[in-house]
Amino acid sequence: MYKEFAYIYDKLTFDIDYEEYSEVIKRELKKLDIKPESILELGIGSGNMTKYFYNASINYTGVDLSKEMLKI
Numbered sequence: 001m002y003k004e005f006a007y008i009y010d011k012l013t014f015d016i017d018y019e020e021y022s023e024v025i026k027r028e029l030k031k032l033d034i035k036p037e038s039i040l041e042l043g044i045g046s047g048n049m050t051k052y053f054y055n056a057s058i059n060y061t062g063v064d065l066s067k068e069m070l071k072i
Contacts, residue, residue, distance in 0.1 A: 006068035010046045022052035046072035 036057045044062035046069050054060050
């Protein structure tokens with residue numbers, strides 16, 4: 001799917017504030033008193049959000065259809 005575009009796509013997302021997005025999600029979870037034991041991240045791409053959630057649960061699984069994006 002992203003065979004030739006994976007590297008370029010990853011570079012085009014440099015200005016997205018993934019850390020702030022993750023903080024919004026964490027605040028909402030805290031408001032709801034939800035402490036995830038497992039996290040499933042679908043469509044992780046090159047893992048830009050992954051680093052903000054990896055240590056937030058006991059079990060973390062990230063998947064993506066694009067092997068090229070996962071390699072990045």
